[in-house]
Amino acid sequence: MPETPPLESFPDGPQSGNLLLSAVAPPEFEQLGPLLEPHDLRMRETLQEAGDPPEYVYFPTSGIVSVLTVLENGMMIEFATVGREGCTGVPSLLGIDLSNLALISQLPGRSLRMKTSDYMAAIHRLPAFAEVIRIYGGVMFALLAQSAACNRAHIVDERMARWLLMTHDQAGRDDFEITQEFLAQMLGVSRPSVALSAAVLHKAGLIDHRRGEIAVVDRLGLEAAACECYGVIRQEFDWLRALRSY
Template sequence: MSKPTNLLLDQLSAADREALLATAIRVPLILGDDLIQPGQMIHAVHFPLSGIISTVNEMADGRSVEAFMVGREGVAGIEATVIPMRSASRQTIQVTGEALKVDAGRVRALADDRPGLRRMLALYHAGVQRELEQTAACHALHPAERRLAKWLLRCHDRSDSDVMQLTQEYMAAMLGSQRTTVNEAARMLQANGAVAYARGKVRVISRPALEASACECYRKVTALRSGGQSEAA
């Protein structure tokens, strides 16, 4: 198997990476598909090579909000690398790409015998927990425009293009906001020269302008993730 471009896998020693990927299969990530639904057992973990996987929490009234997203920097299904686990959320494909799929039981067995792999997974899991804590505060305290700018930056970090296929309805669902609220926030970002939006596509015009519009949570989460990677190195 060719060398992975997943940044988390690239932190492993060659021996640990080879053992982990010995039975991995390369699978497509198709926009709109679900990897897993709430209540289902997590039988496999996915290391994205490209594309974005979103973990989405859904309420009884049909509303939803994104808890976190995973691109080539991480792994989807991290909770099942410790013990067998059912998913509390929906994992859905936000941006088309590819991933390396590995049986969750095999990951657990390898982590028991390989301290380097176990430590890498633990550090990543801790980083996700920190991000969830920051996101909870962000949703409670920050206005829609700043949260949308942060979310678009996170998408842009994980995309291979300045153009992203994102409808206002989808962005509203991911942010847990009304579509009218997201529409107004998007207009403000366009007025600031940060993005252009048309026909369900967002184009990043000025990355610095988008960063200036984002709340502090984007920089905090980025710093937390960077810190975890340096610890794992």
């Protein structure tokens, strides 16, 4: 079984590498351009607090943003990640209640951002842009459904392998700064559970982990250790990457 390569960088251009913006035809992108501003994603930067209305929609060009649901006890659980293949604006588009959602920069990088009011106006004004976002929203819905099933059906070792592969795909590099505490939040499990699973994957020679950092050592082995959900999610991302200009 050949090793699945990480997602490749999207073509550079005025869009600076974000897939959704790359799929918007130039006439409409020219209208989007003045609405976009660069924003550096800092490690663990809070982009949106739970309870606050979303001021911006982020289009990462590198780095990863975690979309988190915040429980009454303050516990945060990741239910989606957004990399260079997407944007954070799907909940706003669908009219989802954002009062319990937070956005945190999971890995540092760069992004383009747009005021939410401009984003919503652009969706109503620019049909090609709206279609690209609609397609992405459908993919996100499928991914959320798969993740929900994964969290219920699969053990922590398999889920961690799946999460690391997804992060590897989106980050485009082998090592990333991730603490076990943060990973426990992302997976919605206890820190001891994460420590045990990390030890299992490390002993198998699949990852290397030290304080505050995890590196993918054997991607092929990690794919074998992951649950079936990774393959399903990867297919969705590959389909999304095949988008052409609208």
